[in-house]
Structure formats: structure tokens, C-alpha cells
Amino acid sequence: MKRNKPKYKQIIDAAVIAIAENGYHQAQVSKIAKQAGVADGTIYLYFKNKEDIFISVFQEKMAVFVENLKEIIQQGKSSTEKLSQMIDNHFQVLANDHHLATVTQLELRQSNKELRVKINTILKEYLKLLDEILIEGMTNGEFDPTMDVRVARQMVFGTIDENITTWVMNEFRYDLVEIAPKVRKLLLKGLKG
Amino acid sequence: MKRNKPKYKQIIDAAVIAIAENGYHQAQVSKIAKQAGVADGTIYLYFKNKEDIFISVFQEKMAVFVENLKEIIQQGKSSTEKLSQMIDNHFQVLANDHHLATVTQLELRQSNKELRVKINTILKEYLKLLDEILIEGMTNGEFDPTMDVRVARQMVFGTIDENITTWVMNEFRYDLVEIAPKVRKLLLKGLKG
Amino acid sequence: MKRNKPKYKQIIDAAVIAIAENGYHQAQVSKIAKQAGVADGTIYLYFKNKEDIFISVFQEKMAVFVENLKEIIQQGKSSTEKLSQMIDNHFQVLANDHHLATVTQLELRQSNKELRVKINTILKEYLKLLDEILIEGMTNGEFDPTMDVRVARQMVFGTIDENITTWVMNEFRYDLVEIAPKVRKLLLKGLKG
Amino acid sequence: MKRNKPKYKQIIDAAVIAIAENGYHQAQVSKIAKQAGVADGTIYLYFKNKEDIFISVFQEKMAVFVENLKEIIQQGKSSTEKLSQMIDNHFQVLANDHHLATVTQLELRQSNKELRVKINTILKEYLKLLDEILIEGMTNGEFDPTMDVRVARQMVFGTIDENITTWVMNEFRYDLVEIAPKVRKLLLKGLKG
DNA sequence: GATGAATGAGGATTCATTCAT
DNA sequence: TATGAATGAATCCTCATTCAT
Numbered sequence: 154m155k156r157n158k159p160k161y162k163q164i165i166d167a168a169v170i171a172i173a174e175n176g177y178h179q180a181q182v183s184k185i186a187k188q189a190g191v192a193d194g195t196i197y198l199y200f201k202n203k204e205d206i207f208i209s210v211f212q213e214k215m216a217v218f219v220e221n222l223k224e225i226i227q228q229g230k231s232s233t234e235k236l237s238q239m240i241d242n243h244f245q246v247l248a249n250d251h252h253l254a255t256v257t258q259l260e261l262r263q264s265n266k267e268l269r270v271k272i273n274t275i276l277k278e279y280l281k282l283l284d285e286i287l288i289e290g291m292t293n294g295e296f297d298p299t300m301d302v303r304v305a306r307q308m309v310f311g312t313i314d315e316n317i318t319t320w321v322m323n324e325f326r327y328d329l330v331e332i333a334p335k336v337r338k339l340l341l342k343g344l345k346g
Numbered sequence: 347m348k349r350n351k352p353k354y355k356q357i358i359d360a361a362v363i364a365i366a367e368n369g370y371h372q373a374q375v376s377k378i379a380k381q382a383g384v385a386d387g388t389i390y391l392y393f394k395n396k397e398d399i400f401i402s403v404f405q406e407k408m409a410v411f412v413e414n415l416k417e418i419i420q421q422g423k424s425s426t427e428k429l430s431q432m433i434d435n436h437f438q439v440l441a442n443d444h445h446l447a448t449v450t451q452l453e454l455r456q457s458n459k460e461l462r463v464k465i466n467t468i469l470k471e472y473l474k475l476l477d478e479i480l481i482e483g484m485t486n487g488e489f490d491p492t493m494d495v496r497v498a499r500q501m502v503f504g505t506i507d508e509n510i511t512t513w514v515m516n517e518f519r520y521d522l523v524e525i526a527p528k529v530r531k532l533l534l535k536g537l538k539g
Numbered sequence: 540m541k542r543n544k545p546k547y548k549q550i551i552d553a554a555v556i557a558i559a560e561n562g563y564h565q566a567q568v569s570k571i572a573k574q575a576g577v578a579d580g581t582i583y584l585y586f587k588n589k590e591d592i593f594i595s596v597f598q599e600k601m602a603v604f605v606e607n608l609k610e611i612i613q614q615g616k617s618s619t620e621k622l623s624q625m626i627d628n629h630f631q632v633l634a635n636d637h638h639l640a641t642v643t644q645l646e647l648r649q650s651n652k653e654l655r656v657k658i659n660t661i662l663k664e665y666l667k668l669l670d671e672i673l674i675e676g677m678t679n680g681e682f683d684p685t686m687d688v689r690v691a692r693q694m695v696f697g698t699i700d701e702n703i704t705t706w707v708m709n710e711f712r713y714d715l716v717e718i719a720p721k722v723r724k725l726l727l728k729g730l731k732g
Numbered sequence: 733m734k735r736n737k738p739k740y741k742q743i744i745d746a747a748v749i750a751i752a753e754n755g756y757h758q759a760q761v762s763k764i765a766k767q768a769g770v771a772d773g774t775i776y777l778y779f780k781n782k783e784d785i786f787i788s789v790f791q792e793k794m795a796v797f798v799e800n801l802k803e804i805i806q807q808g809k810s811s812t813e814k815l816s817q818m819i820d821n822h823f824q825v826l827a828n829d830h831h832l833a834t835v836t837q838l839e840l841r842q843s844n845k846e847l848r849v850k851i852n853t854i855l856k857e858y859l860k861l862l863d864e865i866l867i868e869g870m871t872n873g874e875f876d877p878t879m880d881v882r883v884a885r886q887m888v889f890g891t892i893d894e895n896i897t898t899w900v901m902n903e904f905r906y907d908l909v910e911i912a913p914k915v916r917k918l919l920l921k922g923l924k925g
Numbered sequence: 926g927a928t929g930a931a932t933g934a935g936g937a938t939t940c941a942t943t944c945a946t
Numbered sequence: 947t948a949t950g951a952a953t954g955a956a957t958c959c960t961c962a963t964t965c966a967t
Binding site for chain 1: 369370371452453455456457458459462463466490493494496497498500501503504505506507508509512515525528529531532533535536537538
């Protein structure tokens with residue numbers, strides 16, 4: 154399994170840095186290779202093509218969010234608490250890794266429609282977990298049982314996403330973590346049953 | 347003033363179609379020119395360069411949103427009503443123009459950071475009007491007076507944006523206008539004082 | 540005759556200025572038209588095409604040299620005196636018109652081979668008069684009667700030309716007129732019988 | 733060092749042929765690449781851009797003149813002999829390579845001012861060696877000690893250059909090598925002390 | 926597995942010239 | 947005569963990918 158060889162992760166991490174520092178369109182394969190300390194050709198021993206690198210970057214990093222969220226769901230008591238922790242975790246992970254935030258919020262979105270569809274597919278696992286929390290809350294009365302789950306999910310995700318993107322576009326000039334409770338409060342009010 | 351000459355609007359509209367049908371990176375100047383029924387060189391009598399076309403597209407189309415919103419603010423009675431109408435208008439304009447929706451939600455976001463910053467500057471006028479509504483509502487008690495306006499604004503815009511983008515990515519397979527009241531209800535609950 | 544209409548000379552002079560200030564390749568027809576205070580299309584009422592402007596510029600300005608030289612030949616006593624005055628005149632005319640010097644010595648030489656052949660044809664009249672002086676001198680014993688006239692002519696013209704071009708490339712930083720007597724002395728020694 | 737790789741020289745030689753056969757402005761990169769038997773992109777592994785090819789052509793070819801001249805200076809006995817051999821060498825090298833003669837005398841001069849300045853910088857090394865010969869001759873009494881070296885150098889170079897350019901413009905119709913002794917004789921008489 | 930030299934397709938932009946007014 | 951809006955051909959360079967070593 155290529156995924157477990159050291160050079161695989163080495164290239165993934167190099168890609169994040171190369172994209173963050175140079176921008177999506179300026180993150181050429183040769184730059185990623187240089188950053189990873191391998192030859193250009195070596196990249197193609199681990200990835201099918203350039204697009205495959207970017208998808209893998211998103212996949213690997215998204216896996217962290219999904220894992221965290223699964224744990225949150227397992228350990229959380231109320232739906233409200235689960236959602237709160239999900240929001241906090243989302244903000245915290247990106248607040249702690251500016252490179253990653255730049256890549257996911259700004260750079261990777263410059264990819265073409267086709268690639269974005271693939272990225273969305275990866276994202277779906279995360280959104281499915283979010284749906285679980287929402288449905289649970291609607292069932293147990295914590296959230297409004299009459300609301301449309303898709304719309305609610307898009308409110309939660311859209312609000313989080315917009316807040317983080319704005320923070321990145323403002324070049325991290327304010328503390329993102331301070332925003333989290335405000336977002337949480339607004340969203341929970343909107344959702345509550 | 348070039349902006350008022352017929353060919354200016356002709357090229358703008360051609361650009362929307364060319365981008366929607368071919369994608370951002372495949373919308374070559376020659377394609378836009380062909381779609382507009384003018385020679386390639388004619389484009390450059392009205393626009394400084396390709397980027398200028400894209401900025402102008404966003405500017406011209408955004409102007410419709412801003413104009414509508416200004417009218418909504420003038421005629422609306424309560425802040426709640428103003429916000430409701432703003433949401434409805436936003437959904438309706440894009441529901442009626444799939445090409446424009448594709449361009450603003452998916453294609454134009456593939457532009458590089460520099461261009462996106464310019465686009466954001468244009469967007470700010472719209473968001474400022476949204477802020478006005480929110481602040482008014484916080485003052486008159488319709489909305490929660492303790493909330494952070496920026497976060498609230500980002501919830502409203504992020505929720506609208508995410509819902510529309512998802513609709514576009516699902517290739518307009520469901521009726522966007524039916525979503526509007528659901529979005530409106532959730533958001534107003536989140537904001538209310 | 541178009542040649543005598545005021546706009547003809549107006550465009551010629553505008554071309555010299557446009558070329559001198561912008562360089563050969565940056566002297567677009569539109570710039571020349573603007574400098575001349577006429578519309579782009581008007582240029583084509585007086586000149587067949589862009590090349591025709593440049594040829595005419597050279598023709599009109601070279602005519603001054605030829606006229607002067609004819610007078611020098613008529614009034615001069617010895618061949619030595621005629622050659623001396625030709626050299627002085629050549630240096631003086633260009634020393635007094637930096638724009639013209641830039642155009643003839645640097646810019647017009649950037650034209651393609653075809654145009655340069657045409658320019659050379661115009662130059663030939665001037666060189667023929669120079670040949671006359673040389674042959675006269677070879678006949679009357681002032682110049683070496685065994686020398687090859689073509690080679691001698693090319694020495695005279697090449698020396699003058701190289702000195703002036705160097706002066707232009709040094710951005711007129713020294714006094715060209717001071718060079719003339721030194722050139723004259725060297726050339727006459729080379730030629731003398 | 734790219735300069736020593738076989739493809740470097742291969743491209744340089746291809747450029748000379750492409751320029752000579754098509755003219756400066758018609759020597760597209762793709763033509764040079766085709767002539768060199770490499771892909772267009774390969775050019776850019778060896779040269780920064782198109783201008784860099786042209787500068788390098790001049791540099792590489794001028795290096796031959798400079799090298800020859802250095803040897804001539806070392807082995808020559810009198811200043812007169814050194815100058816004579818310099819003239820002969822200059823004529824001979826170009827007489828033997830019509831392509832090169834076309835390129836240096838006609839085509840490369842169509843470059844813009846900026847490039848010509850760079851070319852002149854390369855030429856300076858050659859002219860400095862010429863100055864050395866002249867100054868030596870002025871010191872040892874072979875040449876006129878009162879003459880202005882710059883003017884003398886410009887006479888020598890201008891005369892050689894004009895004779896060769898005329899030969900190229902006459903499409904090599906006569907034997908250039910026969911001109912050399914005539915040029916030599918005239919110049920030496922002009923310079924002698 | 927690893928290298929890196931070589932490939933070659935693809936597009937924004939300029940500007941001389943025309944021609945309807 | 948004079949205008950100037952419109953035309954459209956033409957080219958340098960980048961960079962993802964391959965493959966001989």
C-alpha cells in the first residue's frame with residue numbers, strides 16, 4: 154500500500170506547503186517535488202496525476218476532521234453538546250494550521266468543477282455525520298423537528314465555512330477561536346426545537 | 347462611457363454564457379468574442395484584459411442584487427421583513443438564471459486569489475447593506491442585540507451561499523425557490539432577539 | 540501632389556518624433572496619428588502603408604543632405620575641401636537634431652531587410668555624390684589614384700556613420716562637432732595621393 | 733554548465749540558420765527548435781527566453797573573433813602587422829560563413845534598443861583589443877601619436893563593418909576576401925605616424 | 926524504486942489596415 | 947477629405963507527464 158510508505162505522506166505535506174505558499178495555480182508538480190525532496194518523476198510513482206495529489210491532500214486532511222467528529226459523537230451526551238464540539242473542533246483544527254486553512258478555504262477552491270465534485274464527495278462523509286447529529290436532535294426534541302435537515306446542514310456548514318474563509322481572507326488578523334462560541338450560539342438558537 | 351455602449355453589455359452577457367458552458371479556465375477570449383458576435387480584438391476596445399472582463403461580469407451582475415436590496419430596504423417595514431425579502435430576492439434572481447448561478451457559485455471562484463480579492467471588494471457593498479438590516483434589527487429589538495454583527499452576517503450569507511452552491515452542484519435538479527422559506531425560517535430564528 | 544499638402548509634412552515630422560521618443564517598434568500608426576493631430580485613417584490618405592511612412596521620412600530628411608552636398612560640390616574648390624565640407628555638414632546636421640539622429644542611426648535600422656534595401660536605394664544618391672568627389676580627387680591627384688573607389692567610399696561613409704552612431708548610443712553625452720575635424724584629418728590622410 | 737552541453741551549441745547554430753534564412757522577426761522559437769531538431773520547450777531548458785537565444789548567438793560567435801584577435805596580438809610583431817591580421821581575420825571569418833554574416837550584419841541589428849545595448853556590451857571586448865593595438869602603435873611610432881584613439885577605432889571598425897554590410901546587402905555577389913587588402917591599405921595609411 | 930531531461934499543446938493580446946459615415 | 951470603431955492573424959512560453967537510464 155503506497156499510502157503507508159514514508160514518501161507518500163512526505164509528498165502530501167509538501168503539497169500543502171507548496172499550495173499555501175505559492176497558490177493553487179503556482180503549485181507546480183516540480184515545486185511540490187522539490188519541497189518533498191524527491192524528483193519530479195517520483196511523484197508519479199505515488200500519485201496517478203496532479204489532480205490525484207490534490208484529492209489525496211483533501212482526503213488525508215479531511216480524515217482528521219471525520220475521525221475527530223466520530224469521537225465527538227461517541228463521547229457526547231446531548232445533540233447540542235455534540236454539535237457544539239463539532240463546531241469548536243472545526244475552528245480549532247484550522248486555527249492551529251494556517252497553511253491547511255489557506256489550502257482548504259482558498260486555494261483548493263480554485264480547482265475546476267470536476268475536481269470540486271470529487272472534493273465534495275470526500276466532504277460528504279463529514280456532512281453525513283453532521284446530519285446524524287441533526288437528526289438525532291430533531292428526534293429527541295433538542296432541535297426543531299419540522300426543519301429540513303439538508304437546509305439545516307447547509308446552514309451549519311455554510312456558516313462555519315464562511316466565517317473561516319473570511320478569517321483566512323483577512324490573513325488571520327484576528328483570533329478565530331474567539332469566533333467559535335458566537336457561531337455556536339447563533340446556530341444553536343436557529344436549530345433549537 | 348464604454349459601459350453604456352451596446353457592445354459592452356453584449357460582451358458581458360456573452361462572457362456569462364461562455365463561462366457557464368465551458369468553465370472558467372476554458373472560457374477563452376476567442377470563445378467569448380465568438381459568443382458575443384464580435385472579433386477578438388473588439389473585446390479589448392471595451393476591456394483592459396481578460397481579468398477585466400470577469401471583474402466586470404461580477405460587478406454588473408452584483409449591481410442588480412445591490413439595487414434590488416436597496417429598494418427592499420427602502421420599502422420594507424420591519425427588519426425581519428427586509429431580511430426575508432433579501433433572502434427571497436437572492437434565491438429568486440439565481441433560480442431564474444442558471445448560467446449566472448453557475449458562474450457566480452462555481453466558476454468565478456476558480457479565479458486566482460488576486461481576482462477573488464477584487465470580487466470580494468465588489469461583494470462588500472452588498473454585505474454592508476446586509477449589515478445595515480442586521481444592526482437596525484438589533485437596535486429595534488427584532489434581532490438579538492448581543493450578537494456579533496460580523497458573525498451574524500456571515501451566518502446569513504454563508505447559509506444562503508452554501509444552499510445555492512449545493513443546488514448548482516446538484517445541477518438544478520430541485521426547485522431552489524422552495525428552499526428559500528426554509529432558509530428564511532431557520533435564519534430568522536437564529537437571529538431573533 | 541500629396542507631398543506638398545500641409546498634412547504630409549505634418550505626418551512626416553510626427554513620425555520622426557514618435558520614433559525618436561518611442562523607438563521603431565513602439566511607433567505605432569496610432570501614435571504617429573495622435574502626434575500629428577489627425578485620425579488613424581487619415582494617415583492612409585497620404586501614405587500607402589506604415590512602411591511608406593518610414594521610407595518617406597528617410598527620403599525627406601536625406602534630401603537635405605543631398606541638397607547640401609550638391610551645393611558643397613558646386614562651391615568647393617579642391618576635392619579635399621569638398622570632402623571636408625561634406626563631413627562637417629553631415630556631422631552638423633545631425634548634431635543639431637537629436638531626434639533625427641536617433642531615428643536614422645538607431646531606430647530606422649531596426650526595420651526588416653526589405654525596408655533597409657529601400658532605404659539603401661535612397662542613400663545611393665548621396666553616396667554617388669561622394670563617389671564623384673573621390674573620383675575627381677583621384678583624377679586631379681589629391682587622392683590616391685590607385686585606390687578602389689567603392690572601398691574608399693565605404694571607409695568615408697562607414698567612419699562617419701560609426702562615429703555618429705556611437706555618439707547617439709552614448710546619448711549625446713559629448714560634443715559631436717568636436718569629433719568632425721579629427722575624423723576629417725584621419726580620413727584625408729587615408730585617402731591622399 | 734548548460735553552455736557545454738551538446739544541445740546548447742545545437743540550438744545556437746540552429747538559431748543562426750533560422751535567422752539567416754527567415755529574418756530576425758520571422759525566426760520564431762518554433763522554427764529554431766525545428767531546425768535544431770528539438771521540441772519547443774527544450775529551448776527553454778537552455779535559454780531564459782527568446783532574447784537570451786539571440787544574445788547568446790552573438791556572444792558565442794563574437795567569442796571566436798575575440799579569441800582569434802587575442803592570438804593575433806600575442807603572435808604579431810609590429811602593431812601594423814597586428815592590425816593587418818585583425819582586418820584579414822575579420823573578413824575571412826565572415827567570408828566563410830554567409831549565414832553568420834547575414835545574422836551579424838543585417839538581422840541582429842533589427843533587435844530593439846535594449847537588446848542592441850547588450851550586444852554592444854559584448855562587442856566592447858573586441859573593440860578594447862583593437863584599442864590596445866592602436867595605442868601600442870601610437871606609442872611605438874607606427875601610428876600617428878596625436879590622433880584620437882576613439883575616432884581611430886571607429887574609423888577602423890566602421891570601415892570594416894560598412895564594407896562587410898555592403899557585401900551582404902549585395903548578396904555575396906563579389907569576393908569579400910579581395911576587399912580586405914584594399915581596406916587594410918587605406919586604413920593603415922590613415923593611421924600611420 | 927528513483928531520476929530529470931525532454932516533450933509539445935494551447936491562448937491572451939497587439940496593431941496595421943479598412944470602410945461606413 | 948476626414949474619421950475611428952472594428953477587424954483578426956500571429957506567437958512566446960509553461961508545465962504535466964513520460965521513459966531511458
